Amino acid sequence: MFGNDRERAVQFGEYMVSQKSTVRATAAAFGVSKSTVHKDLTENLPKISAVLYSEVRKILEENKEQRHIRGGLATKHKYENINNRTGI
Template sequence: MQNYIRKRAVKIAHHILQSSDTVRRTAEVFKISKSTVHKDVSERLPRINKELADQVKSVLDKNKAERHLRGGEATKKKYADENGSIKLD
């Protein structure tokens, strides 16, 4: 594994731990794909630092468990008018 990939994986891990960002948001911040973020934290990071990888995994598992709530909020915002009431078709 090349050194810049190791450094990126560790930077991504620290970012996720500090911000509790999702894989999607982390990918936006680092300007890389979601697949790259996922591969860095799930495959590469455990080979670099197992303890750090376990901490990141717990944050991502929490995000995954809560994603249905975030999705519901996005849909609610999408269909809400400027007064906050839901528009029905």
């Protein structure tokens, strides 16, 4: 699928920037683990492309700031669905 680690890191970075996606969504799109994506983006990409890394870093920080909100909404929807099925 990928030529090497350098290519893979760049592909992950370009995808994340173009889609404004999360690490989880990027991993799903490429069929790899979240840890692979995160490691490539945070450890390998800065050595390859500082410009792309700075764009990715902004998205990672934004996602980090929003994760508590996303988690809360996911929990809310989970319990709404449970209540709707049970008729409560």
